[in-house]
Structure formats: C-alpha cells, structure tokens
Amino acid sequence: MIEDLLATIVGVDHIDVGDQISEDATHDESLDGVPVRPRAVVRPGSTEEVAAIVRAAVVEGIPLTPRGSGTGLSGACTPVAGGVVVSFERMNRILEIDTDNHVAVVEPGLTLAELDAALAPHRLIYPVFPGEQSASLGGNVATNAGGMRAVKYGVTRHHVLGIEAVLGTGDVISAGGKFVKSTSGYDLTQLVIGSEGTLAMVTRATLRLHPRPEFHTTLLAPFPTIQAIASAVPPIAASGVGPLMVEYIDLVSMAGITANAGIDLGIPAEIKEAALAYLVIVLENHDPTRLEEDTEALAGQIAGLGSLDVYVLPDQAGTQLIAAREKAFWASKANGADDIVDVVVPRASIPSFLDRVSERAAATSSLVIGCGHAGDGNVHLSVWQPDPDVRHTLLHDLMTSGLALGGAISGEHGIGTQKAGFLAELEDPVKLDLMRRIKAAFDPHGILNPGTVFDPVGPSGAGGATGATGPALVTGAGR
Amino acid sequence: MIEDLLATIVGVDHIDVGDQISEDATHDESLDGVPVRPRAVVRPGSTEEVAAIVRAAVVEGIPLTPRGSGTGLSGACTPVAGGVVVSFERMNRILEIDTDNHVAVVEPGLTLAELDAALAPHRLIYPVFPGEQSASLGGNVATNAGGMRAVKYGVTRHHVLGIEAVLGTGDVISAGGKFVKSTSGYDLTQLVIGSEGTLAMVTRATLRLHPRPEFHTTLLAPFPTIQAIASAVPPIAASGVGPLMVEYIDLVSMAGITANAGIDLGIPAEIKEAALAYLVIVLENHDPTRLEEDTEALAGQIAGLGSLDVYVLPDQAGTQLIAAREKAFWASKANGADDIVDVVVPRASIPSFLDRVSERAAATSSLVIGCGHAGDGNVHLSVWQPDPDVRHTLLHDLMTSGLALGGAISGEHGIGTQKAGFLAELEDPVKLDLMRRIKAAFDPHGILNPGTVFDPVGPSGAGGATGATGPALVTGAGR
Numbered sequence: 001m002i003e004d005l006l007a008t009i010v011g012v013d014h015i016d017v018g019d020q021i022s023e024d025a026t027h028d029e030s031l032d033g034v035p036v037r038p039r040a041v042v043r044p045g046s047t048e049e050v051a052a053i054v055r056a057a058v059v060e061g062i063p064l065t066p067r068g069s070g071t072g073l074s075g076a077c078t079p080v081a082g083g084v085v086v087s088f089e090r091m092n093r094i095l096e097i098d099t100d101n102h103v104a105v106v107e108p109g110l111t112l113a114e115l116d117a118a119l120a121p122h123r124l125i126y127p128v129f130p131g132e133q134s135a136s137l138g139g140n141v142a143t144n145a146g147g148m149r150a151v152k153y154g155v156t157r158h159h160v161l162g163i164e165a166v167l168g169t170g171d172v173i174s175a176g177g178k179f180v181k182s183t184s185g186y187d188l189t190q191l192v193i194g195s196e197g198t199l200a201m202v203t204r205a206t207l208r209l210h211p212r213p214e215f216h217t218t219l220l221a222p223f224p225t226i227q228a229i230a231s232a233v234p235p236i237a238a239s240g241v242g243p244l245m246v247e248y249i250d251l252v253s254m255a256g257i258t259a260n261a262g263i264d265l266g267i268p269a270e271i272k273e274a275a276l277a278y279l280v281i282v283l284e285n286h287d288p289t290r291l292e293e294d295t296e297a298l299a300g301q302i303a304g305l306g307s308l309d310v311y312v313l314p315d316q317a318g319t320q321l322i323a324a325r326e327k328a329f330w331a332s333k334a335n336g337a338d339d340i341v342d343v344v345v346p347r348a349s350i351p352s353f354l355d356r357v358s359e360r361a362a363a364t365s366s367l368v369i370g371c372g373h374a375g376d377g378n379v380h381l382s383v384w385q386p387d388p389d390v391r392h393t394l395l396h397d398l399m400t401s402g403l404a405l406g407g408a409i410s411g412e413h414g415i416g417t418q419k420a421g422f423l424a425e426l427e428d429p430v431k432l433d434l435m436r437r438i439k440a441a442f443d444p445h446g447i448l449n450p451g452t453v454f455d456p457v458g459p460s461g462a463g464g465a466t467g468a469t470g471p472a473l474v475t476g477a478g479r
Numbered sequence: 480m481i482e483d484l485l486a487t488i489v490g491v492d493h494i495d496v497g498d499q500i501s502e503d504a505t506h507d508e509s510l511d512g513v514p515v516r517p518r519a520v521v522r523p524g525s526t527e528e529v530a531a532i533v534r535a536a537v538v539e540g541i542p543l544t545p546r547g548s549g550t551g552l553s554g555a556c557t558p559v560a561g562g563v564v565v566s567f568e569r570m571n572r573i574l575e576i577d578t579d580n581h582v583a584v585v586e587p588g589l590t591l592a593e594l595d596a597a598l599a600p601h602r603l604i605y606p607v608f609p610g611e612q613s614a615s616l617g618g619n620v621a622t623n624a625g626g627m628r629a630v631k632y633g634v635t636r637h638h639v640l641g642i643e644a645v646l647g648t649g650d651v652i653s654a655g656g657k658f659v660k661s662t663s664g665y666d667l668t669q670l671v672i673g674s675e676g677t678l679a680m681v682t683r684a685t686l687r688l689h690p691r692p693e694f695h696t697t698l699l700a701p702f703p704t705i706q707a708i709a710s711a712v713p714p715i716a717a718s719g720v721g722p723l724m725v726e727y728i729d730l731v732s733m734a735g736i737t738a739n740a741g742i743d744l745g746i747p748a749e750i751k752e753a754a755l756a757y758l759v760i761v762l763e764n765h766d767p768t769r770l771e772e773d774t775e776a777l778a779g780q781i782a783g784l785g786s787l788d789v790y791v792l793p794d795q796a797g798t799q800l801i802a803a804r805e806k807a808f809w810a811s812k813a814n815g816a817d818d819i820v821d822v823v824v825p826r827a828s829i830p831s832f833l834d835r836v837s838e839r840a841a842a843t844s845s846l847v848i849g850c851g852h853a854g855d856g857n858v859h860l861s862v863w864q865p866d867p868d869v870r871h872t873l874l875h876d877l878m879t880s881g882l883a884l885g886g887a888i889s890g891e892h893g894i895g896t897q898k899a900g901f902l903a904e905l906e907d908p909v910k911l912d913l914m915r916r917i918k919a920a921f922d923p924h925g926i927l928n929p930g931t932v933f934d935p936v937g938p939s940g941a942g943g944a945t946g947a948t949g950p951a952l953v954t955g956a957g958r
Contacts, residue, residue, distance in 0.1 A: 100713040100827035123717070144662045155660045157669070158637060171909045178825035179856050181634045182887040183623045183673045184894060185902060185932060186914045190636070190669035194662045211719040234579040238602070240690040240765040286719040290769065346657035348579035377580075377658050408661035415663060423664060430650045434920060435665045441916035453664060 028072040038079035055170035066197040068136030074416025108138025125212040127153040131326035144194030146412035151375030164204035168443025197449040199442040213284040218318025221307035222275030227351040232305035245282040246375030260331035261324035332382035343402035344411030347377035378411035493522040507551040517558035534649035545676040547615030553895025587617025604691040606632040610805035623673030625891035630854030643683035647922025676928040678921040692763040697797025700786035701754030706830040711784035724761040725854030739810035740803035811861035822881035823890030826856035857890035
C-alpha cells in the first residue's frame with residue numbers, strides 16, 4: 001500500500017487518508033471547479049522527504065499534486081482521483097534573510113504575509129503582491145504570481161533568483177543563487193517558475209528583496225470611458241515617474257468593491273454619473289517631499305489627459321481602496337459570478353479588447369465586468385452566464401480576441417486544470433508538443449500534477465506509470 | 480551538395496564557400512580560441528530562409544553555428560569543421576518601435592548601436608549595455624548579455640518579452656509578446672535566452688524599452704582595499720538611491736584602462752599611492768535637481784564608508800571613464816592577457832572570492848587583475864599565465880571557489896566552447912543530464928551549435944545526424 005510507504009516517509013502524523021482528508025484539500029478557490037478527493041494527503045517536512053515521496057510515487061505509478069495555501073484561481077492544485085496531494089504546510093520556514101545581498105531564502109509553504117512581517121523590521125520588501133497575502137511562496141512560484149505592483153517591480157519570475165526542486169525522477173536540483181545574472185547553462189529556475197507544478201516541486205526559493213519605500217500616495221481619477229484611461233497610460237508611463245500601481249476599475253466593479261468593503265470615497269454625485277471607469281495610481285518614494293512633488297505633477301498630467309477630476313485620497317481611504325480592489329475576486333464570488341478570466345494584452349490594446357468583450361457580452365446576454373492592471377495590460381473579468389455551453393463559447397471568444405491582439409490566455413492566474421482545454425484548443429500545436437517534450441525531460445513518468453496545463457506525457461510502456469496518465473483534458477465546458 | 484541546396488535557399492550572393500569565407504567567420508573575440516574554418520557561411524534574409532536552412536541541415540546531418548556580430552568572449556560562435564555558419568548580418572531590421580507599449584521588435588542582426596540611435600529621438604532606451612555597442616541583439620539574447628547597468632535594470636533576460644525562433648526541427652515558434660507577465664504554459668522565451676544558440680535560432684525579438692533619463696553623474700571613490708568597497712555596497716544599495724552602475728576597478732586595471740584611453744582623472748598622487756581599488760558609481764535621473772541632491776547625499780555616504788576621498792567627475796571625464804571601463808577587455812587583450820574569467824558570486828562574497836584569487840595567483844605565479852560589477856557580484860578577471868596546464872588549473876580553482884561561495888561559472892559571457900569543459904567538470908551531473916534532455920526536446924538531431932555549452936545529444940541511430948555529433952568536449956586546457 002502506497003499509504004503505508006508514505007507514512008514511513010513523513011510519519012503517521014503527517015499523512016491523511018479516508019475521512020481524515022479535509023474538504024479544503026479537494027479544491028482551490030477557483031469558481032466552478034469540481035472538487036476531487038485524493039487517495040491521501042502527505043505533509044513532508046524536508047526536501048529529502050519530498051524526494052522520497054516522488055520516488056515512491058514513481059514506483060507505484062501514483063500521480064502527485066503539489067499544494068501550497070490552495071488560494072489559486074485555476075484549479076492547478078485540484079487533486080487527481082487515486083492520486084496523492086503533497087501539501088507544503090510544514091515546510092514554511094524562512095531559512096535566511098540576507099541583508100547584505102538583499103535576498104531571502106524560504107521554504108514553499110511560507111505565506112506572503114509571514115514573509116512580509118519578517119522583512120518589515122529590516123526595511124526590506126518582497127514586492128510581489130498578488131492580492132492574497134495568505135498565498136504561499138511555493139504557489140506564487142508555480143503560477144508566476146503577479147498583482148498590482150507588477151507595473152513597477154515585475155512579477156514572481158523577476159524576483160526568484162534560485163530554487164531547489166525535486167524532479168519527477170526524485171532527483172533534487174539546485175539552480176541559480178544569490179545573484180541576478182548568470183549564463184552558465186540553461187536557466188532551470190526560469191523554466192520551473194510558472195510551470196504550475198508540472199515539471200518539479202520547488203522545495204526552496206531564493207528571493208530578491210528591495211529597500212522598502214516608506215511613503216505612498218493614491219490618486220483616483222474618474223474617466224468618461226475605459227478607452228480614455230487606456231489612452232492616458234502611455235504618457236503616464238513615459239513621464240518616468242514610475243508608479244507602483246496603475247489600475248483601472250470599471251463602474252460596476254467600483255460599486256461592487258466599495259460596497260463589499262463598506263467604503264465611501266466621497267466622489268460627488270455628478271461625477272459618479274458621468275464616470276464609466278476609474279483610474280487608480282499609487283506612487284511610492286523614500287522621500288516625502290519628492291512624493292508630494294510627483295503626486296502633484298501626476299495629478300496635473302492626468303487632468304490634462306481627459307479625466308473628469310483627480311482626487312488624492314487620504315492615507316486611510318487609499319489603503320482601503322487598494323485593499324478592496326485586492327478583494328475584487330471575492331466581491332465577484334459573493335455576487336455569484338460564474339467564472340473569471342485574466343487575459344493579458346499589450347497595454348495599448350486594452351480598449352480594443354474591451355470593445356470586443358462588450359460586444360460578446362451583449363451578444364450572449366452575459367454580464368462581464370472587471371478591473372485590471374492598466375499599466376501592464378492584464379485584464380481581470382468576472383463573467384455571469386449560467387449556461388455552461390454559452391459561457392464556454394464566450395470565454396473561448398474572449399481568449400481568442402486577446403490572442404489575436406498579441407496577448408496570452410492568462411496573465412497571472414495560470415492555466416491550471418480549468419483552462420487546460422482552452423490552451424489545447426488555442427495554442428500552437430508545435431509549441432504544445434515542444435512543451436510536452438520539456439515536461440518529459442523533467443517528469444518522464446508523468447506523475448507531477450497531471451491534468452494541469454496539459455495532459456501529461458507518459459512514455460508508452462514506462463514501468464509503473466500506468467496509473468499516472470491522469471484525467472482526460474478538461475474542455476472548459478461546464479466548469 | 481549541401482552548398483547547392485543552401486544557395487537555392489538564400490541565393491548565390493548570400494553564401495560563401497572555400498576562399499570566399501572571411502577569416503572573421505572562423506572565431507569570435509575570445510582570447511586563445513582556435514579558429515575553425517566552416518564548410519560554408521550563409522546569410523539568410525528571412526525567418527523562412529532560416530527554417531529552410533535548418534531543414535536542409537537536418538536532412539544532410541550538417542551542424543549549424545549561428546553568428547551575430549562575432550563579439551562574444553566564450554567561443555560560442557566558433558564554427559564546427561564541416562559545419563555551416565548561419566550569419567544574421569542581413570536580418571538586421573528594426574521592425575517596429577511601439578511608443579505606446581514601450582517595446583521594439585527587432586531582427587537578430589541589428590546592433591545595439593543601431594538600436595540606440597533609433598530609440599534616442601523617442602526618448603526611449605533599451606538599457607542593456609554589455610559594453611560593446613557593435614554586438615548584435617541576437618548575440619545578446621543568446622548569451623543573456625549583461626553589463627554595467629544590470630544593477631539597476633537587470634540583464635537581457637529581463638528585457639526580452641518575446642521571441643520568434645527556429646527549432647532544430649525547422650519548426651518556427653513565437654513565444655511571449657508585448658507584455659511583461661503571462662502564465663500560459665512554459666516560458667519558452669526565458670528558456671531560449673542564454674542558451675547560446677543550442678536550442679533554437681532567434682529570428683525576432685520583442686524588447687522592453689524604458690524612458691530615457693537625460694541627466695547623469697559619475698562618482699569616483701578611491702578605497703584602501705577592495706574589501707572596503709565590497710563592504711560599502713550593501714548600505715549604498717539599501718539607501719534606495721538606485722544607482723545605474725556600481726563598479727569596482729582594481730589599481731592595476733585602473734592604470735591600464737586610463738592609459739589605454741589616454742585619460743587623466745586628476746587624482747592627487749598621495750591618494751593614488753594609498754588606493755588599491757576604485758569604486759565608480761553612476762546615477763541617472765529625469766530631474767537635474769534630484770540628481771544633484773542624490774549625488775551629494777551619496778558622496779557623503781561613501782565618505783562615511785571608508786573611502787579615501789570622493790570625486791564627482793565632470794561630465795566629459797565621467798563619460799570617458801565609463802567608455803574606458805567598457806574597453807577594459809581590449810586593454811587586457813592589447814597587453815597580452817592569456818584568458819579572462821567572469822565568475823559571478825553573491826555581491827557580499829566579492830572580498831572572499833578575491834582573497835582566494837590573490838592566493839591562487841600568487842601560488843601559481845600568475846598575474847590576475849580585474850574590475851567588476853560590484854553591485855551584482857560579477858567579477859571580471861584578466862589572467863596572465865602562459866603555461867596552459869597551470870592556467871587551466873588556476874581557472875578551475877577560481878571557478879570552483881566561485882561556486883563554493885554560491886556563485887556561477889559565468890555571469891554574462893556564457894559557457895560557449897571555451898568553458899564547456901569546465902561546465903562538464905563542475906556542474907551537477909543531474910542538471911547536465913536534464914539540460915541535455917531539454918536540448919534534445921528542441922534539437923533532436925543535435926545540429927544546433929554543437930560543442931557549445933556541452934556536447935550535443937544525438938539520439939543514436941537518428942537518420943542523417945551522424946555528422947552532427949560535434950567535436951569532443953573542450954577541456955579548457957591549452958585554450
């Protein structure tokens with residue numbers, strides 16, 4: 001029995017089977033995903049235990065699903081029936097905060113909130129804030145997590161300097177290190193980041209830190225149209241002021257997220273009536289005088305770019321608005337949204353993309369609203385359309401439109417299990433075949449997170465891997 | 480004859496054979512490399528022609544060596560005897576400068592100088608300056624080129640958003656695009672960057688641009704030791720001033736590069752006598768007042784960190800010093816250096832590394848001097864040691880010491896053919912095997928740049944690939 005073998009590896013206290021398995025372990029936070037009960041949940045305490053679990057799974061042909069905090073939005077940690085969930089909750093230590101090199105070395109189960117609390121006293125920051133502070137660093141690495149600060153700092157990919165990881169063979173590798181540059185063979189760190197647990201399980205990450213700016217201001221500018229906001233972004237980017245966040249929020253989303261958070265921004269009724277969308281910009285600086293100068297200059301610039309007005313929010317209101325924006329997904333979920341999309345397009349193509357969205361929403365009698373990272377072209381849409389077939393067609397159309405504009409299916413949520421069918425339909429088959437060959441190079445038995453990103457490659461006749469071919473491709477319909 | 484087939488693909492004017500092949504095409508700029516005459520040099524004019532060349536090479540089993548400007552320092556574009564050089568000199572167009580999205584789309588043969596000249600009127604910059612402006616963008620992508628500005632902007636990897644590339648199968652793929660974030664399958668762009676032409680030939684790159692700051696200052700601070708410089712770097716980095724460059728130059732290198740460039744920095748004799756190393760910091764800003772404030776604050780900070788003095792160089796002297804520093808390699812070459820090393824270590828480990836360098840140089844009666852990117856731990860050393868075996872042992876020791884400190888063999892020059900032997904000796908065999916499997920996923924016939932990074936993988940019995948197994952691994956000795 002694999003369960004007995006696993007229990008000898010992690011100890012009987014750190015494996016759940018049968019009724020011991022919590023409902024939480026059967027799904028992530030994605031909408032409309034179908035929970036799956038795994039055969040067991042194991043909680044390794046070390047890299048060596050992870051490697052031993054993989055070796056056991058290879059022998060027994062058992063698929064493994066790595067799991068961090070389970071806050072993902074694409075079903076990437078949805079278990080496979082008959083498979084084993086590898087939960088990293090015990091591997092949650094900060095191994096080092098190196099203030100000379102500005103790096104932290106962490107285990108994958110550590111949460112963003114825990115890391116931030118530990119860094120603040122050093123006046124350092126890990127600047128990737130995907131909006132869910134209970135998310136784990138391991139999950140962030142798996143999905144290449146982004147968030148509102150990406151316009152200034154980039155995403156997870158730009159801040160993970162090195163990893164330790166367990167391959168699908170049970171081998172442990174270390175790649176990268178406490179440096180920002182290397183050309184010494186292929187960059188395995190970058191390849192594993194964003195691979196959603198299908199290539200390797202990350203057991204340690206070396207993270208780049210930055211000095212922590214102390215002062216922030218939040219500007220809020222209502223605009224008559226989203227198109228006007230998108231047109232305003234390039235000149236703001238060209239000004240060199242380097243905003244921390246450049247977000248747009250549409251009319252309905254703004255009403256939803258402020259109501260959900262119980263905040264009133266005090267915008268006059270006549271402005272509210274004319275505004276179809278809001279631009280939110282956050283600036284940060286180490287120097288309060290410079291921040292004030294930049295805020296004033298930027299407010300003047302925005303006023304000249306077609307906004308109905310510009311408000312510099314008081315500290316508390318600014319913080320509340322950003323916190324509410326981070327919870328936009330939860331507001332949609334609370335209001336019964338059927339699905340979400342996070343297509344990324346070139347930032348100047350946001351208006352064209354949203355024109356298409358409006359057209360398709362109207363044509364299918366769907367409600368599609370959203371907000372997004374205007375500075376980097378990542379559009380977050382919530383979709384209300386109860387009919388699964390109509391919804392599938394709508395989502396297919398939105399992704400196709402994003403791709404036609406030179407974009408990608410997902411900016412930061414990932415493909416997971418829920419968009420694997422769309423990737424199979426929409427991505428170049430030559431690239432998919434290449435990705436499958438890369439997958440086979442890391443995971444020849446196809447045991448790592450099958451069903452996520454694409455159906456796993458199991459070399460025909462590979463010993464013991466027969467149980468590891470995973471579920472059929474999810475088509476997206478009905479999910 | 481492969482030559483006839485290639486001539487039909489690129490046209491007879493764009494293939495050189497026999498005596499038509501220029502001496503230039505037989506080597507790059509690396510020291511001590513052995514030139515190799517290829518069977519032919521072809522100059523494709525389009526992606527389709529590159530793909531057709533690859534398909535012909537697969538059928539005939541002919542190895543291909545991609546070549547940009549040939550300014551590399553690791554022998555990565557050294558041809559294979561009997562192989563064909565694919566020179567990208569004709570594919571040198573700027574296809575687009577997109578000022579709204581702050582990206583440029585370029586062909587691989589374009590030089591950095593040409594790109595910079597085209598961007599300046601738009602007040603935009605591609606901020607990767609590896610120090611050789613005649614280098615091609617394709618070569619920069621292949622080696623993940625870095626340079627002095629990496630401490631602020633990062634390296635090539637952080638600025639290439641997407642590529643079009645031809646695989647070793649002749650298939651053409653497009654990956655990434657005009658966006659900084661995506662999680663939609665594996666990041667093929669990042670994998671190809673830094674792979675030194677062994678995975679694919681890049682035929683187009685989408686580059687991230689930045690607003691071009693107009694104002695710069697250069698600070699020069701003599702220090703009593705390099706150790707003192709390394710200790711000064713973390714507090715400077717923590718100050719949040721965000722320097723464009725943070726370089727150290729040792730005593731002998733400073734004398735060499737200033738003499739080579741014919742510049743006199745006017746440093747008093749008594750300071751010169753006490754200084755064993757120099758810290759050079761360049762600041763940039765959009766606002767001259769802020770630049771002045773930052774310069775003053777930084778000069779004060781440096782003075783408190785153990786420098787013998789701090790000079791703010793006049794504009795012309797600053798520009799000259801940086802230009803001379805960029806030519807440090809040429810100064811070494813002109814003075815008969817036998818080899819160069821560009822090990823990267825965590826920046827706080829530079830003193831430990833240089834202690835080891837001094838010890839090994841003394842023990843082997845070698846002269847080892849250098850300068851480096853103090854802000855990012857990338858140490859450039861020139862080595863004078865005429866005996867090839869002693870030199871090999873010395874280089875091996877230096878690389879081993881860098882790795883023991885958590886570093887990597889090469890920060891930016893790459894492995895090429897000249898360090899392939901060291902990689903084979905020093906890298907984890909598990910990672911090398913994984914890299915070979917990745918190579919096979921892109922280039923199953925082993926025809927792309929054999930002998931570079933490692934010996935190529937040719938599946939046994941693969942049709943037509945017998946001529947493509949490439950040279951034996953270079954050991955580094957005697958080169």
